[in-house]
Amino acid sequence: MVNAFLITLFSSVQARRQRVIFGLLKRRLTVSTEYWGLRYNLLTYVGLFPHLDQQVFNQRITQFVEQGLLIEIGTDTNQFLLTEKGLAAKQACQAQHYQIKYMTLATQPLSNVRDFQQAFWLANQVVSESSYQNKRYYPLQVDLQTKNLVKRWYQKMYKRDIISEWVTSITEFLQQLPPITANQLAATWVGHQIPGFNLEQLGLPTSWTEIDFYLWELDLFAYWQQYLSQKQDDKQALGILWELTQRQSFLSPSIRTTVQQISQGTSMTIISQQRHLKIGTVREHLLTAAIRLPKQDFPYDLFLTTYVVTYLQSHLVGNIDEWQFADVRTSNDPLEFFLFRLYEIYLTKRGERP
Amino acid sequence: MTQIDLKKVLQKKFGFENFKIGQEEILKSLMAKQSTLAVLPTGGGKTLIYQMMGALRPGLVVIVTPLLSLMQDQVARLNYLGEKQVIALNSNLTFQEKQFILNNLSRYHFIFVSPETLNQEPVKVALQQVMINLMVIDEAHTMVTWGQDFRPDYLALPQIHAQLNEPQLLLLTATATPNMMQEIVASFHKTSQNWFIYQQPVDRPNIFLHNEQLANESMKKQRLKVLIQTVQGPGIVYFTSRKLATSMAEWLSNETGLNVVAYHAGMDAISRYRVQQQFMQGDIDVITATSAFGMGIDKEDVRFVIHYHLSNDLANYLQEIGRAGRDGKQAVAILLYVTGDELIQFNLIDQSIPSEFAIRDYLDRDGKTKVTEEQIKLLIEYRHQGLTTTSIIKLFTDRKQLRQNKLQHMIDYAQAKTQLRNRISQHFGNDTQHLPQDTESVGVTAWQPESLNLVRQETSGHITKVSEWSQQLKKLFNLQ
Numbered sequence: 001m002v003n004a005f006l007i008t009l010f011s012s013v014q015a016r017r018q019r020v021i022f023g024l025l026k027r028r029l030t031v032s033t034e035y036w037g038l039r040y041n042l043l044t045y046v047g048l049f050p051h052l053d054q055q056v057f058n059q060r061i062t063q064f065v066e067q068g069l070l071i072e073i074g075t076d077t078n079q080f081l082l083t084e085k086g087l088a089a090k091q092a093c094q095a096q097h098y099q100i101k102y103m104t105l106a107t108q109p110l111s112n113v114r115d116f117q118q119a120f121w122l123a124n125q126v127v128s129e130s131s132y133q134n135k136r137y138y139p140l141q142v143d144l145q146t147k148n149l150v151k152r153w154y155q156k157m158y159k160r161d162i163i164s165e166w167v168t169s170i171t172e173f174l175q176q177l178p179p180i181t182a183n184q185l186a187a188t189w190v191g192h193q194i195p196g197f198n199l200e201q202l203g204l205p206t207s208w209t210e211i212d213f214y215l216w217e218l219d220l221f222a223y224w225q226q227y228l229s230q231k232q233d234d235k236q237a238l239g240i241l242w243e244l245t246q247r248q249s250f251l252s253p254s255i256r257t258t259v260q261q262i263s264q265g266t267s268m269t270i271i272s273q274q275r276h277l278k279i280g281t282v283r284e285h286l287l288t289a290a291i292r293l294p295k296q297d298f299p300y301d302l303f304l305t306t307y308v309v310t311y312l313q314s315h316l317v318g319n320i321d322e323w324q325f326a327d328v329r330t331s332n333d334p335l336e337f338f339l340f341r342l343y344e345i346y347l348t349k350r351g352e353r354p
Numbered sequence: 355m356t357q358i359d360l361k362k363v364l365q366k367k368f369g370f371e372n373f374k375i376g377q378e379e380i381l382k383s384l385m386a387k388q389s390t391l392a393v394l395p396t397g398g399g400k401t402l403i404y405q406m407m408g409a410l411r412p413g414l415v416v417i418v419t420p421l422l423s424l425m426q427d428q429v430a431r432l433n434y435l436g437e438k439q440v441i442a443l444n445s446n447l448t449f450q451e452k453q454f455i456l457n458n459l460s461r462y463h464f465i466f467v468s469p470e471t472l473n474q475e476p477v478k479v480a481l482q483q484v485m486i487n488l489m490v491i492d493e494a495h496t497m498v499t500w501g502q503d504f505r506p507d508y509l510a511l512p513q514i515h516a517q518l519n520e521p522q523l524l525l526l527t528a529t530a531t532p533n534m535m536q537e538i539v540a541s542f543h544k545t546s547q548n549w550f551i552y553q554q555p556v557d558r559p560n561i562f563l564h565n566e567q568l569a570n571e572s573m574k575k576q577r578l579k580v581l582i583q584t585v586q587g588p589g590i591v592y593f594t595s596r597k598l599a600t601s602m603a604e605w606l607s608n609e610t611g612l613n614v615v616a617y618h619a620g621m622d623a624i625s626r627y628r629v630q631q632q633f634m635q636g637d638i639d640v641i642t643a644t645s646a647f648g649m650g651i652d653k654e655d656v657r658f659v660i661h662y663h664l665s666n667d668l669a670n671y672l673q674e675i676g677r678a679g680r681d682g683k684q685a686v687a688i689l690l691y692v693t694g695d696e697l698i699q700f701n702l703i704d705q706s707i708p709s710e711f712a713i714r715d716y717l718d719r720d721g722k723t724k725v726t727e728e729q730i731k732l733l734i735e736y737r738h739q740g741l742t743t744t745s746i747i748k749l750f751t752d753r754k755q756l757r758q759n760k761l762q763h764m765i766d767y768a769q770a771k772t773q774l775r776n777r778i779s780q781h782f783g784n785d786t787q788h789l790p791q792d793t794e795s796v797g798v799t800a801w802q803p804e805s806l807n808l809v810r811q812e813t814s815g816h817i818t819k820v821s822e823w824s825q826q827l828k829k830l831f832n833l834q
Contacts (some may be wrong), residue, residue, distance in 0.1 A: 055727070121624065124830075131832040138434050138631065141426040141623055144441070144451045163831050174823050186823040191830040195631030196624075198615070200604070203820055210621070 004093045005211050006060055009042060010070060012087040014321060015079040016040055022057050025049045027111075031287045035341065038291050038348055039321060044103050047110045048218075096205075098212040102223035109248045110222075115149075116245040117221040118142040121190060122150045123241055127166045128191030140190055146245075153241050162237050169238035173224055185220055250292045258285040263299050283338045290342055295349040303342055312343050320344055360385075360406075367409050368435075374399040376554050380524075381406060383550035384488065389523040391494070391539055393530050393553040395676050400526045401431060404490045407524075408437070408463050413487030415464045416521070418472055418511065420496045421646070422446065425466045426623060427630075428492075431652070432464060439463035444471050456480040469507040478517055486521035494525035495669060498537045509735070512541045528676060529556065529669035532783035556672055556782045560679045562686040563774040563794040564801045565767075567693070574690050577798065578602075578662060581688060583610050586808040587639045589658035592665070592674055594698050596620050596644055602662075603642040612639040619646035645674065654681040657808060660688045664695055664768055666702070667760035668781050671767070684806050691768040699761050707754045708733075710747050717743045771796050 009021050020040070023033040027047035037043045061080070064070040069086035073079045082090060106113065122142050129137050142150075174182040184204065190196040199213040208216075228234065228242045251259070261271050268286075272279045290298045315328045325340050360381055364370050373381075376392065377399050383390050384407055394400055408415045419425050425442045432440045439462045441455055459465070459480055471477055491497070497508050515523065525538060530553075539549055568574040578591065593599040596618040603616035615638050617629045632638045634653055641647060645665070659678045665671035671689075679685025708716075708729050715721035716733055725733070736746045767777055774794040779786045795801040803809045827833065 128830045128832075131830075136434060136436070138430040138627075140627055141430055144447060144455075167827055167831050167833065170827065171824075179823075182823040183820045183826070186826040186830075187820045189826075189830065190624075190627065190631070192832070193635065194830060195635060195637065196628045197820065198625050198628050200615075201820075210625070214622070 003060060003063075004097050004209065005215070006057075007064060007069060007082075007086065007090050008093050008097075009040075009045070010064075010080060010082045010086065010090070011040070012082040012084075012090075014040065015073045015077075015081050018058070018061050018078050018080060022052070022054060025057075026052045026054075031284050031291075031341075034288065034291050035345065038345065043291075044100070044106065045110075047114075048215075096207040098208060098216045098219070100215060100219050102219050102226065105226060106222055107229060108225060108246060109250055110218075111248050112246050113218060113222045113225050115146060115247065116225055116242055117218065118146045119150055119153075119241055119245045120221070120238075122146065123153065124166075124170075125190045126150065126154055127162060127237075128194070131163050132192045134192055137192070149244050150241075153237075153244055156240070157237055160237065165237040169234070169236045173227055176223075176227060177220070181220070185217075188217065251289055255285045255289050258282055259289045259293075259298070262286065262302065280334065283334070287338065287341055287345070290345045290349075295346070300342070300346050303339060304346060308339055309343070312340065320347060360410075363406065363409055368402065368406070370402075374402075376552055377403055377406075380550075380552050381410075383552070384522065384524060385410065387522060388548055388550040389525075389542070390550045390552065391525040391527075391530075391535060393527055393535070393551075393556075395528055395554060395556065395558065398528070398554065400492070401428070401435075403526075404464075404488060404524060405432065405435065405437065407488050411487050413485035414459065414462060414481075415487050415490065416472075416481065417464065417466045417490040417492055418469055419466055419492040420468070421493075421619075422468065424493075425468070428466055437464060440466070442466040443477065444468045459484045469511060472514055473507045473510050478514065481518055486518060488524055489515060489518065489521040490524045490526060492526050493528075494538055495527040495530050495534055497541065498534050515542060529672045529782070531669070531781060534669070555779070555784045557775060557779050557784065557789055558676065558679065559790055559793065560682055560684055561675060562684070562801075562806055563675075563778075564686060565689045565691065565770065565774060565796045566798050567691050567769070568798070569692070571692055574662070574692050577690060578660065579606060579609050581658075581660060582606055582612065582614070582640055584810055585686065585688075585803045586657045586810045587612075588633065588636065588653070588656055589640050589660065590647065590656060590674075590677060591640060591642045591660045591662055592647075593642060593644060594663040594702070598662075599642045599644055606640065606642070613637065614640045614642060616642045617647045618644040645670065652680075653677070655683070656680070656685065658686045658688065660690065662690055664689075664691065664699055664761075664764050666699060666757070666764070668763050668767060668778060669760075671764060672778060672782075684808060686801075686803075686806060686808060689768055695768075696761065696765050699764075700758070703754060703757050703761065707750055707757070710751065713747050713750060714743060717746065 006021075010016055017036060020033050020036040021042065023029060024037045024042055024046050025048050027050060029046070034043070034046075037046065061070065064086065065072065065080070067085075068083055069089050070080040071083050071086075073081060103110070103113075119142070122140050125137075125140055129135070139147075170186075174186060177185065184197075184202045187197040187202060199208065199210060204213070204216070225242070228239060231239070249256075257275075258271060258277075262268070266274075268279060268282045271277065272282050277285075290300070312328060316323050323340075323344065325337055328340055329336055360378060361373070364373060375398070376394055380390055380392050380394075380403055384403075392400070392403070404415050404417060417428070419428065422444055425444060429440050429442045441462050441464070443452065443455055443465055444467065447455070455462075455465075456476060457480075467477070472481075491511065497511060515521070523542065527538075530538065535551060535553075539551070566577065568577055582589070582591075591602070593602065596616075599618055600616040603614045606612065606614040615629055615632070617626065617633075621629070629638070629641070633641055656678045659675045661671070661674070665674060675687035678687055708725050712725050712729075713733065716725050716730065717737065733746065736749065741749070763781060767774065770777060774796070775789045776786045779789060
């Protein structure tokens with residue numbers, strides 16, 4: 001099922017690690033996984049399939065290899081390139097399946113989009129039923145946190161003209177979409193005596209699978225998310241619900257503190273001592289922040305001094321993906337690897353890709 | 355508590371005038387503190403029994419239930435019936451959510467839990483701290499039908515029951531043979547002296563039984579099409595594979611112009627919700643489904659259930675056809691069979707139960723290629739119980755034999771030329787003397803929908819079309 005989509009995550013010019021792609025989709029992240037996610041330009045897909053099964057995923061990759069779509073670079077490297085046939089398959093997939101439009105511009109982690117989507121579904125049903133004064137219905141079964149969140153939200157809405165606020169906000173957003181898309185999206189929603197439409201009932205392309213449907217819906221909610229985040233002052237019922245669902249941020253509070261302290265001139269050693277963090281953790285914080293933040297928001301020049309850059313430049317040439325730390329290493333100081341990796345991140349952010 | 359009191363609660367709290375058959379006896383037994391095994395048909399009102407116990411006594415009602423998808427349905431149904439303090443505890447929850455629930459158990463009235471989750475130490479510890487009103491094991495036949503193949507934690511249920519200080523038990527199932535009942539009750543040996551067993555006859559007189567043998571697959575497919583076109587819906591067609599259920603929905607929709615939709619456990623929660631609600635609401639003519647469909651569904655007016663493939667055994671078959679005619683009106687169960695269909699089921703048994711070679715390979719040589727993760731879990735569980743490789747192999751071989759025997763009963767039924775009703779009732783140890791004689795038939799030409807007044811009337815008038823979003827909003831939010 002995920003087949004068609006998975007092949008599109010590979011490249012014919014950049015060997016990609018199976019383990020990294022799985023980690024990204026499932027949101028099992030290490031600094032290394034995220035770094036490679038950045039290199040592959042796949043960070044958009046972090047947490048796209050939280051229930052992905054590792055065995056199933058590995059089987060798919062094996063199948064791709066058997067079908068001659070992927071080829072492993074060397075033996076047991078876990079790195080794969082699309083073959084010519086694989087590239088054709090990828091292009092065919094892209095033509096037949098939904099192409100993500102909005103998620104790539106996300107300013108929020110995907111989990112927030114998903115939480116917003118779930119909360120919206122339930123809230124929309126609650127508001128719809130309340131407009132018919134009906135209390136006897138099968139509520140959509142969303143995850144517990146979302147359910148509680150919607151409950152809390154609805155209690156707060158008491159005494160407000162929730163139906164008209166709700167309809168106004170929905171209308172505003174639907175007007176942003178192409179009319180056909182707006183019709184289709186609204187048709188998926190559940191409400192009073194309205195069970196909502198599934199994929200095959202929506203008049204979407206017949207080549208689409210459940211995965212396309214999932215990506216299509218999620219992508220539209222990512223767009224809605226961006227739309228709402230631009231009008232932060234919106235205190236309508238929907239705006240409030242949206243705010244409640246924005247629980248994750250790209251950087252954890254602890255990582256953000258580390259970046260702040262570094263920017264203010266505190267050294268890694270002092271941070272480590274003050275906050276009882278291992279120095280390795282502080283370095284990981286910084287690399288994670290560098291990967292996740294836009295280039296201008298991270299103080300690269302504090303680390304990548306002219307001396308460091310000159311040294312690295314003179315020892316490293318060619319494709320970044322093939323650089324070896326061993327070529328620049330001069331001692332056992334782990335800071336060296338930190339600088340090496342940070343430099344790679346910096347160059348990637350500057351737009352250097354294979 | 356007297357009979358009148360029970361009825362009063364029923365009327366006051368639940369708005370029903372009368373009990374369904376068996377409910378009152380079971381409730382009385384429960385109020386008299388007897389552990390109870392109840393064999394009630396699907397739609398026989400099992401939910402009401404534990405819901406009522408929740409109303410009659412304080413404490414938490416713990417309901418152990420096998421399927422995650424079913425759990426969601428059950429929570430939704432209790433919500434629908436006005437119960438707010440209902441929670442499902444299972445592997446879909448995050449760690450924090452689970453912590454929250456366990457720390458606040460006393461706030462809930464009903465908790466649904468999978469055997470796997472129930473067997474976790476923190477869950478048991480938390481449950482030991484609260485007063486348990488009743489421990490319900492729903493679909494209790496799974497303890498002896500597929501519990502041991504896939505779900506080692508089913509084996510632990512009697513032990514867990516003891517660890518929770520032996521709360522009163524209510525075991526519910528729609529289908530159990532006398533042997534199965536013995537097996538189930540015996541596993542809770544400590545409390546076995548005090549059981550109340552209620553069994554309602556399995557025969558459903560309003561469901562006409564009809565079997566057909568077809569020469570080959572393509573004739574079966576064509577026959578299915580004709581049946582769907584001619585027999586009054588709404589109906590359900592059961593398949594063994596998700597893939598086939600999905601592709602047949604598309605084919606049948608195209609061929610018949612009816613609204614045929616697939617349903618299986620591989621779909622996400624909201625898609626399943628939409629299909630269920632569309633079906634409940636009468637927007638769908640026919641559902642093509644795997645056995646996952648129906649366990650939590652209360653649709654009264656299903657007129658036919660067709661089996662395109664065999665069920666695993668007669669118990670499952672009965673459970674599935676039991677979704678027809680819950681309103682008591684005429685319905686029909688049709689079994690389509692082609693010689694060799696049973697191979698699918700035999701293969702499923704082989705896949706789910708590891709072979710002697712695979713067991714030896716894993717246990718003695720640490721080979722992992724021939725066994726699945728679930729099987730490994732089960733093998734480890736048996737090892738922990740101190741069993742030798744040879745005795746583990748025997749367990750599995752016996753198990754396989756048992757399942758093959760059960761399947762054989764199903765095959766015999768599919769191949770039978772007469773006595774369909776008798777076979778089923780006999781299989782479940784029921785008296786066959788008073789069974790109706792003229793409510794079954796075998797053979798393609800032996801039965802016509804006219805004879806039961808089940809001719810498809812309307813052509814489907816509700817092929818869905820997406821309307822303007824502004825119109826949709828008006829309907830969603832009652833705006834004129």
